[in-house]
Amino acid sequence: MSHFLRISRVFTWLFLTGLSATTIVTAGFYLYLRPGLPPVEQLLDIKLQTPLRVYSKDSKLIAEFGEKRRAPITIEQIPTIQLQAFMAAEDSRFYEHFGVDIKGLARAAIELVSTGSIQSGGSTITMQVAKNYFLSRDRTFIRKFNEILLALQIERELDKDRILELYLNKIYLGNRAYGIAAAAQVYYNKSVSELSLAQMAMLAGLPKAPSAYNPLANPERATIRRNWILGRMKELGYISADAYELAVAAPITATYNATDTEVDADYVAEMARSEMVRRFGEAAYTDGYTVTLTVDSLKQQTATEALRNGLEAYDRRHGFRGPIGQLDKAEITGNELSDLILNYPRIETLIPAIVTNVDDKQMAARVYARGAGDVAMPFESIKWAKRYKTDNLTGPAPKKPSDVLSSGDVVYVHLNTPSAESEESDTQITASLAQAPRVEGALISIKAETGAIEALSGGYSFRQSKYNRAIQARRQPGSTFKPFLYLAGLENGKTPATIYNDAPIVFDDSELETAWRPQNSSGQFYGPTRLREALYRSRNIVSIRLLRDLGIPNVLDYLKQLKIPTENMPSNLSLSLGSGQLTPMELARGLAVIANGGYDVQPYLIQSIQDVHGDILYEAPETILCDQNCDELEAAQNNDRGMEDNPETSSQEDNAATTREQPEPRIMRRLAEERSVYILHSMMRDVIRRGTGRRALALGRDDIAGKTGTTNEQKDTWFAGYNHEIATTTWVGFDQPAPLGRSEFGASTALPIWVDYMRVALNDTPASFMPRPNGIVNIRINPETGRRARPGEEGVFEVFKEEDAPPALPPQDEDQRSGASSGDDLSRQIF
Template sequence: MSWFKKITLLVLAGLMFGVLAVAGAYLYVKDDLPSVATLKEVKLQTPMRVFSQDGQLISQFGEKRRIPLKLEEMPELLIKAVLATEDSRFYEHPGIDIIGMFRAATVVALSGEARQGASTITQQVAREFFLSREKRILRKVKEIFLAIRIEQQLSKDEILELYLNKIELGQRSFGVGAAAQVYFGKAIQDLTLSEMAIIAGLPQAPSVLNPVRSPSRARTRRNIVLGRMLSEKYITKQQYEEAVQEPIISKLHGAQITASAPYVAEMVRQEIVAKYGEEEAYSKGFQVYTTVDSRLQAKAVEAVQKNVVGYDERHGYRGPVATLWQANAETQADGSVQFAEQGRLSDAEILAYLDEQDGLEDLTPAVITAVSGREASAILSGGRAIQINWQGLSWARKFISHDRQSHAPKSAAEVVAPGMHVLVRPQGANWRLGQIPNVSSALVAINPTDGALQALVGGYSFAMTQFNRATQANRQVGSNIKPFIYSAALDNKLTLATVMNDAPIHEWDEGANQAWRPKNSPEVYDGPIRIREALAKSKNVVAIRLLRTVGIEKTRQHLTKFGFRDKDLPHSETLALGSASLTPLELATGYAVFANGGYLVKPYFISKVLDDENNLIFEHKPVPVCAECEARDLAGQQAVLQARQHEKAQQQAAAEALAADPEAQLEAQFAAPVSPNQTAIADFVSAEVPYAPRVISAQNAFLVADALKSSIWGGRGWVGTAHRLRDLKRQDLSGKTGTTNDVKDAWFSGFSPELVVTTWVGFDDAESRLGKTAWNSNLGKDQTTGSEAGAKTALPAWQEFVGFALEGKPQIITPPPVGISSVRIDLATGLLTQATDNSSTFEYFIQGTEPKTYANSSVSPVPTESKETQEDIELF
């Protein structure tokens, strides 16, 4: 046999052996091969995203970061970069690349090293979706057959789209969309050619080639990708040269958050996990839309942080974060100050130190490098040098205690020295010395017509602590409780014109074995005073006398109508002074009853949930205020009552007739017709109430809301505790300050007909006092001094937020409801008067409770069940 025949037979034998080997391998593994048909309905694991009501991204939750994209949404150059690097013959081979496999095998044979991969993109899809990464021959065989199957059932574009969305690219990013965000903080369409090449080079070894961990390796790999693109003629020589010269600037980026509401996001996370479980919540791509307005939320964050910083600065500077080297101040003959520095760090050492430090919110770590006169020089991370001028330093008198501050500084050397690690914040074009506030705060805003949460801030910084003070902090509410005490009084025959005695109370408390002497704050007593004025001035002793008049238990029962829990309301007269502990959200919910005319709404913050394909899987059905519905159902209830009465009369008449005719009685047992009204009555009684329940009368709600306007606008010759809100120039606002005993908590709650807002300021330990501040001679006349209180400490954030929320909106003046009358009364006695001068005013009354006599007439007091003497209380 000639050598040619031998070679031919050898090749044929080899081919036959190869075919038999492939067939045998297929028969061996075919039962273990999964169905690739599932790829047509594949659900990529995507994180849960939380949005504001206007579509701004609040947060993202999930272990895997993924932004699924359609192939047409991906830049063409990025696709070509991946193809050039991973599988240049992708659109030509049937799932496996024989040429590529032969080339890789040749390299192994010649070099003894596996320098080139032989897996196609289709094979990688098979491995990612169906197989493990273990390096075994059997796994490789399965991969090859799965790749062929995939090519038979999916188009090339479908396979490539799956690959580009599925591939792991390091730092918990999966898919090219997520990688663009994680490494460069960009949408994929905004990437440069260099950045696309970096991402395209990651599949080979994402953990070591990513630009965050190793910029040098990422640069080398990028240049290889760009070289492959150039050889495939996907880019020009000029594009190649420009891209390889581009510096690699990369850091880890989170999701592109466009609305700052981290406390709301955490509330959503807990709710969704409780409803769907962790696995589904974090991987099914839920899109959760909240009720939060992104504009209002941004202003709420700004108002709270600005107010907290204002409080913190006026109480003094607590010193640097750390001291890196010693610098002793020495006063020179000309009065200037020089520093003798010991152990000063080099610039490189300072920068290395700053690279390890963290900022918080708008606070940035800095190291003071020089101090001269009334300014200081500092360096920031990255080497940026800044100047802190006197405007940014003059506030920083030394903190001694919450009640005491040192003298105002006269030079920068009294505040800072070289070597100090400090925190600074931008102040326009300049910088300001700062510090992390010790005090906490919260703000919550809801829509009183349905309870939808409009904005919520649970603290100065979510990064510092995730404890949500708006929903979790039960704090004593102080005078914020008084409107509810007064509402109970109005529900028990008292009026806004009722005169009470604003005088000190001295009583022996047998239980405590000591005298109880509740005081006004400030300790000013006006003697006989009308209820409206007492509420506006926040008179403590009047609130106690009202509580005694109505009775503690009766008052507590009334307060539960506003959604307050019975266990949170003390069984003592301290209830009138605000010893009850509530959360800001609970208080806002209670105040909403006054704002909406007497209805209790239930707060909610999730409006709807969509799946990853935008299908609606949950939608909240709010239970709104609906006065028309109430009137309609009242008429329906009356109709049902009339029908029942009519039916009862018919049954009685029929019974009497049957009693007179025994034969008819026997027939009736078989007939037993069902009343046509019974079904309708049963349906009406069992129907779920479609609107918020009324808990107090419209008249009661109106009177309290109107009285709370006097807290802002005052009266003839007197001002209310919230008089600063006059600056908003709105007549549709009502509000109440709140300050607890020893000034541990400061509150302000108020509302318009369309917005209810509560703000709180205090320390988390609940024992520290908010204290007081002295005058700082370095600052202007607008500074806050004296004892902290609701009007000084909590109201400013409320004012800034509400002023923004209602800016440009028309005032909504709620008209008196049916059942309210208005008569002219004497200011001193609350009785009727014919005078039209400054001694009188018009007052609102629930019809039937108006005074019956005139101020110049003698009248007997109305008897009450109060323990007060006639000297203490006069009811007219």
């Protein structure tokens, strides 16, 4: 008995000694590691890395920027059965333990001793939260002790639901998906609440090894893992036996679902991204900002498509430049066509395709198109493809498919998918021959009153070229500059009835080797011409004489008044022909000043910025149009702002508000006299009705005005048009200035793009005219002399400022009418 007692005492002392040593070691570890542990409060302040999302003003997704796909949600938004699936997979005793599961740790320790490796993890969900948010992923005992200590801390300070919510928003689930909401979208294109039981179990199996158990990369292992989790859920009483049987029999339905943008607006998205990085630095990509732009999704999509279609139409007019590649017969027969075609990139809607057969008897070809397989290409879609020789010369029209194509050619095609309304059940996809245009262009549409950008496209393809021609390309505006010159004339006593002589004129310039002999685009001269007619017929000689009459310095000063950049404007008479340089955005902004009646315009793209919690950090300011006392209005606004910012007058709630940016209202001063602008509107509407912009009559509206523009050698072509609500500018040209071809003008290249866009932009909107200001009169004039017409004399009505209206002729002056204009000596104006 005494022997037994002695042995018992020895074991008791050994146990107590071991327990004391363990306690001392544990306490030592705690005292050593505790100072380096982060405070749990940081969990509540940590910003999950959430991408930057850009939306149109009608809430359509334009773009998403960021390494990680994440969409944080609350635990209330997650179905209970989904929570149970994760607990069955990772920590079935989550709601029972205190952050550390002793049974789990003991089981892991025994496995480590007996097998040399850990077969089942001992980490709880709380420990994983500690590791994912604060610690490294190093597999060391020090890190494990830190994890345990931090888990105990987290459990003391946060409730279980909050811990589980943090876990489900942080975990990596493969394919750039972080958090359960992002994973549901990536694998099933569903919200969390829409998942089936089998899909929930599949997602719950991913945290253990996102690559090994990924249903896309390894469906067999993923299925085994899913079914094991479903079995655990049945054992734990989370699901019934019938639900288990149905779920394990469910097929794998996971597919990769990239973020689907809803608007094709890459150039706009890049403008928003660069502005966000300017404001917030690299945090713009991770802090979950939501940017709402001013663009309308329908108008933006229309702008993108209208520009591409217009550039392709120009390119087709100048012929087919040949295939983008050539494969020999051995390559076609000895390889998978689906692999070969991957060597050629897709460009927006242009699909690369390999010509596999050309059949002149059937008047068709067959092609293997990327993503569509074998499709027919009827000759009707090939007939446009005359051989390109130069920008002014093409070969003859093809008469059969083999005149254009041969087997092995790699070409671009458009795929023509039958419409859903098609009554023919056997209608199949066909291909149309296409090519990537070399020509480029831009379109900008601005809300005239506020400056909000409604649509913008900076080129054919952002993937091909990040160069945003809408805001970066400085080009000669050509005749689209003339409205600003004519507005200067109207502000300086000229009228639409003022006569200038459209006759040859020669200028000697010491800087030029030869004299300058400007001429009209037609090469002809038309004699005495009223300013109204000179504008809508785009007469160059009249513009030159008008500029010389007004004075180059005066016109440049007036451009500065309109806030049109003059740094790249010449100080000579070629200024009148638009030989300066402006970006399409600068021209569109100047046009908007005319469209809104003469008020300043500051184009802007961002309507609002929200943080990850939905709080508004920035909102575009109100626009106030100001005619007079603008300084006093701005001072009053500043005083009001000062009162709001004064801590003695602001509420505590306002002072506690975050860093919301509250810009001052935009005070848009009048830059041009409203009667002059009103008269110019009348003159520019005639460009559409009877001048170079007649193609716009297809819109069937009488409230639109505009101006075509074509520079020397057709290197730049434009159309700038508007009504009182919206101003839109289009440009077409080569990035490296070169002639577009002798037959190409603003009316044939840029105007069709403008019409296609404005047809949608103005659809179902009422006519919008600038209100008629006081001090305007309509006078019937003689169109040949510009003077007031006599009763019975042929005449037209013209609009004038009251003080500039032509005086009535006394009867005795009837035979002396010729030779004067608006009371001025005609010979002086002619020369």
